[in-house]
Amino acid sequence: MSNKIKKLLSVMRQLRHPESGCPWDRKQTYESIAPYTIEEAYEVEDAVERKDIEALKSELGDLLFQVVFYSQIANEDGEFSFDDVVEAITEKMVKRHPHVFSNETFHNAEEQTNNWEAHKEEERNRRAALQKRSISILDDVPNNLPALVRAKKLTKRAARVGFDWPQTDQVIAKIDEELAEVKAEIYANTSQNCLEDEIGDLLFTVANLARHYKIDPETALKKTNRKFIDRFHFIEQKLEASGMSFEDASLELMEEHWQTAKTMLLKIE
Helix, strand or coil, rough: CCCCHHHHHHHHHCCCCCCCCCCCHHHHCCCHHHHHHHHHHHHHHHHHHHHCCCHHHHHHHHHHHHHHHHHHHHHCCCCCCHHHCCCCCCHHHHHHHHHHHCCCCCCCCCHHHHHHHHHHHHHHHHHHHHCCCCCCCCCCCCCCHHHHHHHHHHHHHHHHCCCCCCHHHHHHHHHHHHHHHHHHHHHHHHCCCHHHHHHHHHHHHHHHHHHHCCHHHHHHHHHHHHHHHHHHHHHHHHHHHHHHHHHHCCCCHHHHHHHHHHHHHHHHH
């Protein structure tokens, strides 16, 4: 273990020291720091998207600290240490890459992916056996993933056992069906819960369509969010240049600026 890692682990131990440590760090639990872990992961992603290498270095350090934090809590509870975490992931990567670390050969990426999934299934089976419960093909798809990401993973997992539409036209037809059901709920003016269910079904099917075309729905929606922000900023700038506020502007004028932004920003892209 490098001296720098040892120093980081020492800093963490000092922060958690029951007498001389930081009061905030001492009172933290797995549950209390979990939201920070998610936040740090998103900040890593943000740095990557912005291509800010200095920020990426900093954010990766913050994310690493989260791993060290969990490991320290577990070590205090006599469960596992940081060394155990490193050993476990090292063994997992070696086992899942026999084409790199042994003599096994894959002829294409699909074979490699199938092998990876087979190893993951073995691990799920072992966990289920240890917990003395039945195994589900949907096991270990995390509950707290962003909903679009989880929808994609759930449908991908189900597709592995044949529960999937073989043709994308069938998925598109399902989207039309779900949209019709959303409209029916709106026109029927039924409960908010019913409408929520139907909109959820529609979004789930759209995520499935994205998977069929090998598009990550979360990434696609993030791009659309960025486009919306850029175009909305353009409207703000145009109104400000005209000495107008949103209260003064008509929807028709804002739509005109929106269409101009679409054309101009598309050329820039």
